[in-house]
Amino acid sequence: MTEDLAHSPRACDGALVRVFGFLGKRWNGVIIGVLADGPSSFSELRRAVHGISDSVLSDRLTELAATGLVHRTVAEGPPIAVRYELTKSGTNLMPALRELSRWAEDNLDETAPTA
Amino acid sequence: MTEDLAHSPRACDGALVRVFGFLGKRWNGVIIGVLADGPSSFSELRRAVHGISDSVLSDRLTELAATGLVHRTVAEGPPIAVRYELTKSGTNLMPALRELSRWAEDNLDETAPTA
Numbered sequence: 001m002t003e004d005l006a007h008s009p010r011a012c013d014g015a016l017v018r019v020f021g022f023l024g025k026r027w028n029g030v031i032i033g034v035l036a037d038g039p040s041s042f043s044e045l046r047r048a049v050h051g052i053s054d055s056v057l058s059d060r061l062t063e064l065a066a067t068g069l070v071h072r073t074v075a076e077g078p079p080i081a082v083r084y085e086l087t088k089s090g091t092n093l094m095p096a097l098r099e100l101s102r103w104a105e106d107n108l109d110e111t112a113p114t115a
Numbered sequence: 116m117t118e119d120l121a122h123s124p125r126a127c128d129g130a131l132v133r134v135f136g137f138l139g140k141r142w143n144g145v146i147i148g149v150l151a152d153g154p155s156s157f158s159e160l161r162r163a164v165h166g167i168s169d170s171v172l173s174d175r176l177t178e179l180a181a182t183g184l185v186h187r188t189v190a191e192g193p194p195i196a197v198r199y200e201l202t203k204s205g206t207n208l209m210p211a212l213r214e215l216s217r218w219a220e221d222n223l224d225e226t227a228p229t230a
Binding site: 015016017018019020023024025026028029030033067068089092093095096097099100101102103104105106107108 | 130131132133134135138139140141143144145148182183204207208210211212214215216217218219220221222223
């Protein structure tokens with residue numbers, strides 16, 4: 001109960017503002033969802049995230065790396081292989097994303113306007 | 116385990132896209148967090164959501180009502196009192212928002228860039 005009070009909505013407005021500062025940007029949540037399946041190359045990510053452009057995907061990966069959610073590894077080649085994977089912090093986000101997905105399936109009309 | 120598979124990240128990309136279609140818009144998550152404390156008037160919401168303008172708050176409340184998360188009630192006056200409150204669907208979102216807040220507190224550096 002003490003913990004619930006400490007995490008009352010008003011008490012965590014600051015945390016929610018920070019969360020939506022990056023999850024609020026289009027694609028970021030979806031990119032994290034795809035990487036939860038395992039490390040991906042840039043082109044695998046682009047195929048999995050329908051509708052994203054190369055330049056936006058590149059920007060998002062840079063931001064997610066700066067926020068400490070995604071790690072970029074370069075394996076010396078040839079050919080050079082760049083892989084993106086979730087950090088521990090990124091992996092820790094998955095239970096919350098799963099909770100959000102369940103809520104959407106139960107509560108959002110698939111035909112409802114989302115923009 | 117079956118349920119976890121059914122909710123694997125890839126399986127629920129579509130749901131995440133829909134969630135971030137509106138939670139991804141700046142302020143929406145925070146507005147829902149404030150309303151979780153109970154019904155609020157427009158001016159109470161504006162005070163609670165630091166930095167939001169009247170016109171943006173008005174737009175966001177209209178969108179949240181269209182998505183079925185917020186209900187607007189008008190009590191005949193005088194003075195006429197307009198109250199905003201979460202619908203059942205909006206209330207159902209709170210466990211996921213709390214999960215996100217906890218994650219932010221545990222995993223996001225308060226000084227990290229969020230934009």
